[in-house]
Amino acid sequence: MQSWVPFVPDSASTFSWKVDAVYFYLSGITLFFTLLISGILIFFVLRYRRRSPYEIPRPIAGSHKLETLWSVIPFLIAMTIFGWASKVYFEQYSPPQNAMEVYVVGKQWMWKVQHSTGQREINELHVPIGRKIKLIMTSEDAIHDFFVPAFRMKADVVPGKYTTQWFEATKTGTFHLFCAEYCGMNHSGMIGSVIVMESREFDNWLSGNAGNTTPAVAGQQLFQTLGCVSCHGANGEGGRGPTLAGLFGRDVRLGNGQTVRADEAYIRESILNPQAKLVEGFGPIMPTFQGQVSEDQLVQLLAFIKSLQISNPQQSTPVSSPSPSRTQSPAATTQSARNPF
Ligand code: CUA
Numbered sequence: 001m002q003s004w005v006p007f008v009p010d011s012a013s014t015f016s017w018k019v020d021a022v023y024f025y026l027s028g029i030t031l032f033f034t035l036l037i038s039g040i041l042i043f044f045v046l047r048y049r050r051r052s053p054y055e056i057p058r059p060i061a062g063s064h065k066l067e068t069l070w071s072v073i074p075f076l077i078a079m080t081i082f083g084w085a086s087k088v089y090f091e092q093y094s095p096p097q098n099a100m101e102v103y104v105v106g107k108q109w110m111w112k113v114q115h116s117t118g119q120r121e122i123n124e125l126h127v128p129i130g131r132k133i134k135l136i137m138t139s140e141d142a143i144h145d146f147f148v149p150a151f152r153m154k155a156d157v158v159p160g161k162y163t164t165q166w167f168e169a170t171k172t173g174t175f176h177l178f179c180a181e182y183c184g185m186n187h188s189g190m191i192g193s194v195i196v197m198e199s200r201e202f203d204n205w206l207s208g209n210a211g212n213t214t215p216a217v218a219g220q221q222l223f224q225t226l227g228c229v230s231c232h233g234a235n236g237e238g239g240r241g242p243t244l245a246g247l248f249g250r251d252v253r254l255g256n257g258q259t260v261r262a263d264e265a266y267i268r269e270s271i272l273n274p275q276a277k278l279v280e281g282f283g284p285i286m287p288t289f290q291g292q293v294s295e296d297q298l299v300q301l302l303a304f305i306k307s308l309q310i311s312n313p314q315q316s317t318p319v320s321s322p323s324p325s326r327t328q329s330p331a332a333t334t335q336s337a338r339n340p341f
Helices: 016-047 064-093 199-208 215-225 264-272 295-307 330-336
Strands: 100-107 110-115 120-122 124-128 132-139 144-148 153-157 163-168 173-179 192-197 251-253 259-261
Touching: 016 064, 064 163, 100 124, 100 144, 100 295, 110 124, 110 295, 120 124, 124 199, 132 144, 132 153, 132 295, 153 163, 192 199, 215 295, 264 295
Parallel strands: 100 132, 124 192
Antiparallel strands: 100 110, 110 120, 132 163, 144 153, 144 173, 173 192, 251 259
Protein backbone atom coordinates (compact mmCIF):
# COMPACT_ATOMS: atom_id res chain seq x y z
CA MET A 1 0.00 0.00 0.00
CA GLN A 2 2.63 2.50 -1.05
CA SER A 3 1.64 5.84 -2.42
CA TRP A 4 2.83 7.10 -5.78
CA VAL A 5 5.57 9.23 -4.25
CA PRO A 6 7.69 7.02 -1.98
CA PHE A 7 8.46 9.76 0.56
CA VAL A 8 4.87 10.62 1.52
CA PRO A 9 2.67 8.29 3.58
CA ASP A 10 -0.26 6.40 2.11
CA SER A 11 -3.27 8.54 1.12
CA ALA A 12 -6.44 7.22 2.67
CA SER A 13 -8.76 10.11 3.51
CA THR A 14 -10.52 12.93 1.72
CA PHE A 15 -8.04 15.35 3.31
CA SER A 16 -4.93 13.54 2.09
CA TRP A 17 -4.61 15.21 -1.28
CA LYS A 18 -5.61 18.63 0.10
CA VAL A 19 -2.84 18.53 2.69
CA ASP A 20 -0.42 17.07 0.16
CA ALA A 21 -1.25 19.83 -2.34
CA VAL A 22 -0.29 22.50 0.21
CA TYR A 23 2.95 20.64 0.91
CA PHE A 24 3.79 20.24 -2.77
CA TYR A 25 3.10 23.93 -3.29
CA LEU A 26 5.43 24.78 -0.39
CA SER A 27 8.09 22.37 -1.66
CA GLY A 28 7.74 23.76 -5.19
CA ILE A 29 8.23 27.34 -4.01
CA THR A 30 11.21 26.28 -1.90
CA LEU A 31 12.77 24.40 -4.79
CA PHE A 32 12.17 27.27 -7.22
CA PHE A 33 13.82 29.88 -5.00
CA THR A 34 16.66 27.55 -4.00
CA LEU A 35 17.51 27.03 -7.67
CA LEU A 36 16.97 30.69 -8.56
CA ILE A 37 19.16 32.03 -5.74
CA SER A 38 21.87 29.38 -6.20
CA GLY A 39 21.89 30.04 -9.94
CA ILE A 40 22.22 33.81 -9.52
CA LEU A 41 24.88 33.24 -6.86
CA ILE A 42 26.99 31.07 -9.16
CA PHE A 43 26.45 33.47 -12.06
CA PHE A 44 27.57 36.48 -9.96
CA VAL A 45 30.59 34.62 -8.59
CA LEU A 46 31.77 33.95 -12.11
CA ARG A 47 30.67 37.21 -13.72
CA TYR A 48 32.02 39.58 -11.03
CA ARG A 49 35.08 37.63 -9.88
CA ARG A 50 38.22 39.62 -9.13
CA ARG A 51 40.28 39.59 -12.28
CA SER A 52 43.48 41.25 -11.05
CA PRO A 53 44.89 41.45 -7.49
CA TYR A 54 44.68 45.28 -7.53
CA GLU A 55 41.12 45.58 -8.75
CA ILE A 56 38.88 47.82 -6.57
CA PRO A 57 35.11 47.44 -7.17
CA ARG A 58 32.72 50.32 -7.63
CA PRO A 59 30.86 51.16 -4.37
CA ILE A 60 27.19 50.11 -4.31
CA ALA A 61 24.69 52.77 -3.24
CA GLY A 62 21.67 50.44 -2.84
CA SER A 63 18.35 50.37 -4.63
CA HIS A 64 14.96 51.10 -3.07
CA LYS A 65 13.22 49.65 -6.07
CA LEU A 66 15.00 46.34 -5.71
CA GLU A 67 14.48 46.23 -1.93
CA THR A 68 10.75 46.85 -2.29
CA LEU A 69 10.44 44.23 -4.99
CA TRP A 70 12.15 41.47 -3.04
CA SER A 71 10.10 42.29 0.06
CA VAL A 72 6.68 42.56 -1.56
CA ILE A 73 6.88 39.49 -3.80
CA PRO A 74 7.86 37.05 -0.99
CA PHE A 75 5.18 38.63 1.21
CA LEU A 76 2.49 37.98 -1.38
CA ILE A 77 3.72 34.42 -1.89
CA ALA A 78 3.71 33.83 1.89
CA MET A 79 0.12 35.09 2.03
CA THR A 80 -1.01 32.57 -0.58
CA ILE A 81 0.50 29.79 1.58
CA PHE A 82 -1.25 31.22 4.65
CA GLY A 83 -4.61 31.57 2.92
CA TRP A 84 -4.57 28.13 1.35
CA ALA A 85 -3.32 26.33 4.47
CA SER A 86 -5.90 28.11 6.67
CA LYS A 87 -8.70 27.01 4.37
CA VAL A 88 -7.60 23.37 4.65
CA TYR A 89 -7.11 23.71 8.42
CA PHE A 90 -10.57 25.13 9.10
CA GLU A 91 -12.18 22.49 6.94
CA GLN A 92 -10.40 19.77 8.86
CA TYR A 93 -11.19 21.10 12.32
CA SER A 94 -14.85 22.03 11.73
CA PRO A 95 -16.67 18.69 11.96
CA PRO A 96 -19.83 18.35 9.85
CA GLN A 97 -23.19 17.97 11.61
CA ASN A 98 -24.03 14.54 10.23
CA ALA A 99 -20.78 12.82 11.22
CA MET A 100 -20.67 9.51 13.08
CA GLU A 101 -19.30 10.26 16.54
CA VAL A 102 -16.55 8.30 18.24
CA TYR A 103 -15.16 9.10 21.70
CA VAL A 104 -11.43 8.85 22.26
CA VAL A 105 -9.76 9.00 25.67
CA GLY A 106 -5.97 9.11 25.80
CA LYS A 107 -4.24 7.71 28.84
CA GLN A 108 -0.66 6.81 29.72
CA TRP A 109 -0.11 4.82 27.52
CA MET A 110 -3.07 3.69 25.51
CA TRP A 111 -5.92 4.89 23.36
CA LYS A 112 -9.42 4.07 24.59
CA VAL A 113 -12.11 4.30 21.95
CA GLN A 114 -15.86 4.09 22.39
CA HIS A 115 -18.44 4.06 19.62
CA SER A 116 -21.86 5.60 20.11
CA THR A 117 -23.32 2.10 19.80
CA GLY A 118 -21.32 1.02 22.84
CA GLN A 119 -18.41 -0.89 21.35
CA ARG A 120 -15.14 -0.25 23.09
CA GLU A 121 -11.68 -0.71 21.70
CA ILE A 122 -8.14 -0.28 22.97
CA ASN A 123 -5.45 0.99 20.59
CA GLU A 124 -7.73 0.21 17.68
CA LEU A 125 -10.36 2.17 15.83
CA HIS A 126 -12.66 0.44 13.36
CA VAL A 127 -14.42 2.73 10.91
CA PRO A 128 -16.45 2.29 7.74
CA ILE A 129 -15.15 3.62 4.44
CA GLY A 130 -16.78 6.70 2.92
CA ARG A 131 -18.46 7.94 6.06
CA LYS A 132 -17.68 11.13 7.97
CA ILE A 133 -16.26 10.28 11.39
CA LYS A 134 -16.00 12.85 14.15
CA LEU A 135 -13.62 12.16 17.01
CA ILE A 136 -14.36 13.73 20.38
CA MET A 137 -11.13 13.45 22.29
CA THR A 138 -9.85 14.06 25.78
CA SER A 139 -7.09 12.81 28.06
CA GLU A 140 -6.99 11.40 31.57
CA ASP A 141 -3.48 12.58 32.33
CA ALA A 142 -0.81 14.13 30.12
CA ILE A 143 -1.22 15.80 26.73
CA HIS A 144 -1.31 13.20 23.97
CA ASP A 145 -1.79 13.68 20.26
CA PHE A 146 -3.93 11.56 17.94
CA PHE A 147 -2.01 11.21 14.70
CA VAL A 148 -2.90 9.12 11.65
CA PRO A 149 -0.41 9.99 8.89
CA ALA A 150 -2.37 8.19 6.14
CA PHE A 151 -5.38 10.43 6.88
CA ARG A 152 -3.20 13.57 7.27
CA MET A 153 -4.88 14.20 10.61
CA LYS A 154 -3.28 15.13 13.88
CA ALA A 155 -4.66 16.90 16.92
CA ASP A 156 -3.66 17.30 20.53
CA VAL A 157 -5.64 15.38 23.13
CA VAL A 158 -5.66 17.60 26.17
CA PRO A 159 -6.70 16.89 29.77
CA GLY A 160 -9.62 19.00 30.97
CA LYS A 161 -11.13 19.75 27.57
CA TYR A 162 -12.52 18.17 24.42
CA THR A 163 -10.84 18.53 21.09
CA THR A 164 -12.51 17.34 17.92
CA GLN A 165 -11.36 16.45 14.46
CA TRP A 166 -13.00 14.56 11.64
CA PHE A 167 -12.11 12.50 8.62
CA GLU A 168 -13.58 10.38 5.89
CA ALA A 169 -11.58 7.32 4.90
CA THR A 170 -11.28 6.61 1.19
CA LYS A 171 -9.40 3.32 1.30
CA THR A 172 -9.90 0.10 3.22
CA GLY A 173 -7.01 -1.37 5.18
CA THR A 174 -5.06 -0.95 8.38
CA PHE A 175 -3.31 2.34 9.05
CA HIS A 176 -0.87 3.43 11.72
CA LEU A 177 -2.07 5.45 14.69
CA PHE A 178 0.59 7.28 16.68
CA CYS A 179 0.75 9.41 19.78
CA ALA A 180 2.55 12.49 18.51
CA GLU A 181 3.15 14.33 21.78
CA TYR A 182 5.83 13.22 24.22
CA CYS A 183 3.74 12.00 27.14
CA GLY A 184 6.13 10.06 29.37
CA MET A 185 8.19 6.91 29.44
CA ASN A 186 6.14 4.71 27.11
CA HIS A 187 5.14 7.46 24.70
CA SER A 188 6.75 5.56 21.84
CA GLY A 189 4.63 2.52 22.68
CA MET A 190 1.38 4.48 22.55
CA ILE A 191 0.56 3.29 19.07
CA GLY A 192 -2.32 1.49 17.44
CA SER A 193 -4.17 1.02 14.21
CA VAL A 194 -7.15 2.43 12.41
CA ILE A 195 -8.98 -0.28 10.51
CA VAL A 196 -11.06 0.95 7.60
CA MET A 197 -13.71 -1.57 6.51
CA GLU A 198 -16.38 -1.79 3.83
CA SER A 199 -19.75 -0.62 5.20
CA ARG A 200 -21.24 -4.11 5.34
CA GLU A 201 -18.15 -5.53 7.01
CA PHE A 202 -18.26 -2.72 9.53
CA ASP A 203 -21.92 -3.44 10.32
CA ASN A 204 -20.97 -7.06 10.93
CA TRP A 205 -18.14 -6.00 13.17
CA LEU A 206 -20.51 -3.77 15.15
CA SER A 207 -23.13 -6.47 15.59
CA GLY A 208 -20.43 -9.01 16.48
CA ASN A 209 -19.75 -6.92 19.55
CA ALA A 210 -23.37 -6.81 20.66
CA GLY A 211 -24.21 -6.70 24.33
CA ASN A 212 -22.34 -3.51 25.04
CA THR A 213 -24.03 -0.70 26.86
CA THR A 214 -24.16 2.37 24.66
CA PRO A 215 -22.51 5.44 26.19
CA ALA A 216 -25.91 7.16 26.21
CA VAL A 217 -27.51 4.35 28.22
CA ALA A 218 -24.57 4.21 30.63
CA GLY A 219 -24.89 7.98 30.93
CA GLN A 220 -28.57 7.68 31.74
CA GLN A 221 -27.77 5.25 34.57
CA LEU A 222 -25.09 7.59 35.86
CA PHE A 223 -27.57 10.46 35.66
CA GLN A 224 -29.77 8.50 38.06
CA THR A 225 -27.06 7.32 40.45
CA LEU A 226 -25.40 10.71 40.73
CA GLY A 227 -28.79 12.25 41.53
CA CYS A 228 -28.71 14.68 38.59
CA VAL A 229 -32.28 13.72 37.82
CA SER A 230 -33.63 15.26 41.03
CA CYS A 231 -32.93 18.76 39.72
CA HIS A 232 -32.72 18.23 35.95
CA GLY A 233 -35.92 16.24 35.46
CA ALA A 234 -36.77 15.17 31.96
CA ASN A 235 -39.78 17.48 31.80
CA GLY A 236 -38.35 20.17 33.96
CA GLU A 237 -39.73 18.64 37.16
CA GLY A 238 -37.53 19.29 40.10
CA GLY A 239 -37.32 22.77 38.67
CA ARG A 240 -34.14 23.63 40.50
CA GLY A 241 -32.01 23.12 37.43
CA PRO A 242 -32.59 23.86 33.75
CA THR A 243 -34.13 21.05 31.72
CA LEU A 244 -31.65 19.22 29.54
CA ALA A 245 -33.97 18.04 26.79
CA GLY A 246 -32.92 19.50 23.45
CA LEU A 247 -30.05 21.32 25.12
CA PHE A 248 -27.20 20.10 22.95
CA GLY A 249 -26.33 22.45 20.11
CA ARG A 250 -28.75 25.13 21.30
CA ASP A 251 -27.81 28.66 22.37
CA VAL A 252 -28.19 29.21 26.09
CA ARG A 253 -28.84 32.58 27.72
CA LEU A 254 -26.79 33.10 30.85
CA GLY A 255 -27.63 35.12 33.95
CA ASN A 256 -25.01 37.73 33.01
CA GLY A 257 -26.72 38.41 29.68
CA GLN A 258 -24.25 36.47 27.55
CA THR A 259 -25.24 33.69 25.20
CA VAL A 260 -23.24 30.48 24.79
CA ARG A 261 -23.60 27.51 22.47
CA ALA A 262 -24.27 24.28 24.39
CA ASP A 263 -21.48 22.20 22.88
CA GLU A 264 -19.32 19.44 24.35
CA ALA A 265 -17.05 21.89 26.14
CA TYR A 266 -19.96 23.79 27.72
CA ILE A 267 -21.63 20.65 29.05
CA ARG A 268 -18.34 19.36 30.40
CA GLU A 269 -17.67 22.64 32.17
CA SER A 270 -21.18 22.78 33.57
CA ILE A 271 -20.70 19.38 35.19
CA LEU A 272 -17.23 20.05 36.60
CA ASN A 273 -17.53 23.76 37.33
CA PRO A 274 -21.25 24.57 37.47
CA GLN A 275 -20.77 28.14 38.70
CA ALA A 276 -18.75 29.15 35.63
CA LYS A 277 -21.75 29.75 33.36
CA LEU A 278 -25.04 30.09 35.23
CA VAL A 279 -28.15 29.76 33.10
CA GLU A 280 -30.51 32.74 33.27
CA GLY A 281 -33.03 32.30 36.05
CA PHE A 282 -31.08 29.74 38.06
CA GLY A 283 -29.02 30.22 41.19
CA PRO A 284 -25.53 28.87 41.98
CA ILE A 285 -26.80 25.78 43.80
CA MET A 286 -25.33 22.91 41.79
CA PRO A 287 -22.34 21.18 43.41
CA THR A 288 -19.27 20.38 41.38
CA PHE A 289 -18.71 16.83 40.17
CA GLN A 290 -14.99 17.37 39.81
CA GLY A 291 -13.20 14.24 41.00
CA GLN A 292 -16.42 12.23 41.16
CA VAL A 293 -16.73 11.34 37.50
CA SER A 294 -13.99 9.89 35.31
CA GLU A 295 -13.35 10.99 31.74
CA ASP A 296 -15.16 7.88 30.52
CA GLN A 297 -18.17 8.76 32.66
CA LEU A 298 -18.15 12.37 31.47
CA VAL A 299 -18.26 11.06 27.92
CA GLN A 300 -21.24 8.90 28.88
CA LEU A 301 -23.11 11.79 30.51
CA LEU A 302 -22.40 13.86 27.44
CA ALA A 303 -23.74 11.14 25.16
CA PHE A 304 -26.88 10.88 27.30
CA ILE A 305 -27.51 14.62 27.27
CA LYS A 306 -26.98 14.66 23.49
CA SER A 307 -29.52 11.88 23.10
CA LEU A 308 -32.28 13.89 24.81
CA GLN A 309 -34.34 15.29 21.99
CA ILE A 310 -36.76 18.14 22.35
CA SER A 311 -39.55 16.43 20.44
CA ASN A 312 -39.87 13.67 23.02
CA PRO A 313 -38.11 14.66 26.22
CA GLN A 314 -39.19 11.54 28.12
CA GLN A 315 -37.71 9.25 25.52
CA SER A 316 -34.09 8.95 26.47
CA THR A 317 -33.06 5.97 24.38
CA PRO A 318 -29.95 6.98 22.44
CA VAL A 319 -30.73 8.37 19.04
CA SER A 320 -27.17 8.57 17.81
CA SER A 321 -27.18 5.03 16.51
CA PRO A 322 -27.05 5.06 12.72
CA SER A 323 -29.23 2.00 12.13
CA PRO A 324 -32.19 0.78 14.16
CA SER A 325 -30.82 -2.76 14.39
CA ARG A 326 -27.90 -1.47 16.40
CA THR A 327 -29.97 0.39 18.94
CA GLN A 328 -30.39 -1.57 22.10
CA SER A 329 -33.04 -0.91 24.66
CA PRO A 330 -31.83 0.14 28.10
CA ALA A 331 -33.46 -2.94 29.63
CA ALA A 332 -31.58 -5.33 27.36
CA THR A 333 -28.24 -3.86 28.26
CA THR A 334 -28.58 -3.12 31.95
CA GLN A 335 -26.95 -6.35 33.06
CA SER A 336 -23.77 -5.58 31.16
CA ALA A 337 -23.64 -2.04 32.51
CA ARG A 338 -20.18 -1.82 33.86
CA ASN A 339 -17.12 0.15 33.14
CA PRO A 340 -14.38 -2.10 31.80
CA PHE A 341 -11.76 0.60 32.21
CU1 CUA B 1 0.65 9.70 24.52
CU2 CUA B 1 2.78 10.36 23.66
